[in-house]
Amino acid sequence: MKRIFPILALLTGAFLSYALYLALEVAPTEQTMGDVQRIFYYHVPSAWTAFLLFFINLVASVLYLVRRIPSADRIANWVVIAIGGVTCIAAFMVKQLPQGVEPSSVATTGIGIAAIYFLIRRYFSGDAADALAVVSAEVGVVFCTVVLVTGPLWARPVWGIWWTWDMRLTSTLILWLIYVSYLFLRRFSSSSQTAVLAAALAIFGALDVPLVYFSIWFFRTQHPQPVIGGGGSIDPRMLHVLLINWLAFLCFAGLLCWSRYRLEIVRRQVEEAQALKSLESVR
Amino acid sequence: MNFLYAAYAATWVIHVVYLGTLVTRYMRLRRDVDELKRK
Numbered sequence: 001m002k003r004i005f006p007i008l009a010l011l012t013g014a015f016l017s018y019a020l021y022l023a024l025e026v027a028p029t030e031q032t033m034g035d036v037q038r039i040f041y042y043h044v045p046s047a048w049t050a051f052l053l054f055f056i057n058l059v060a061s062v063l064y065l066v067r068r069i070p071s072a073d074r075i076a077n078w079v080v081i082a083i084g085g086v087t088c089i090a091a092f093m094v095k096q097l098p099q100g101v102e103p104s105s106v107a108t109t110g111i112g113i114a115a116i117y118f119l120i121r122r123y124f125s126g127d128a129a130d131a132l133a134v135v136s137a138e139v140g141v142v143f144c145t146v147v148l149v150t151g152p153l154w155a156r157p158v159w160g161i162w163w164t165w166d167m168r169l170t171s172t173l174i175l176w177l178i179y180v181s182y183l184f185l186r187r188f189s190s191s192s193q194t195a196v197l198a199a200a201l202a203i204f205g206a207l208d209v210p211l212v213y214f215s216i217w218f219f220r221t222q223h224p225q226p227v228i229g230g231g232g233s234i235d236p237r238m239l240h241v242l243l244i245n246w247l248a249f250l251c252f253a254g255l256l257c258w259s260r261y262r263l264e265i266v267r268r269q270v271e272e273a274q275a276l277k278s279l280e281s282v283r
Numbered sequence: 284m285n286f287l288y289a290a291y292a293a294t295w296v297i298h299v300v301y302l303g304t305l306v307t308r309y310m311r312l313r314r315d316v317d318e319l320k321r322k
Binding site for chain 2: 020035036038039042043046142145146149150153154156157252256259260263266267270273274277
């Protein structure tokens, strides 16, 4: 594993450089906004990556909580299977999906939710799920910070203002604050119940993610409509560059999570060893 | 163009600062492990 990491880091670096080249040189210039629209290739992939990481945090937190009670664990499994199944069926049964939303993408989302749940369940048992929750929240906050910084830098030349208190922007700021408070709780609480409290907070925090995403559908907002699955349209060349950039940022986020996860596991082992040493010295 | 470069630079500054905190934490952990081994 130690040998693979530098190779993956180099490949990710090369991929990010290629994605940057596509964003700055290959993607066509948007007619109304000009070159400043290219912020889109960093702003949107960062937001999607943050949402994915917060979703992983939710799943890991739910797993950490339900595994404490065997019956709750079994119920959670069936609930997730039901969510996947109902979403797939509903995608093709419901006649009036929002404009631009394809039934296949809704069905894929349902299957994806179930797949992520069972993958994390399979590979992260016990405290490992809790460690994954911390790691995904922390890296998610980093990407959400990028969204909150690049957004105003895009808004200033286009809207003439740095910030407006509309639904999309405000809910994103609240999302960031929720996960920052989650990290503060993890960092500064010394109670034995910290992991349980943090998992509960993570579940409530994750409720804000769909609110952020769907806010531009249900509320009047200054923020543009989503470019995929929301009635907006995008040049296929721009979409290609956007997806390449997202993939590059996903690889980068994966590497960050991997390093941070290893750090978290060693930190916990060191803490345990220190506690044992101090107990021995007391005896 | 200035806003574009500022946004791209800010993105990488945020990521580099985060990587810096990871390296610092790694160093501190390594010191703790060495100390534990000495005890």
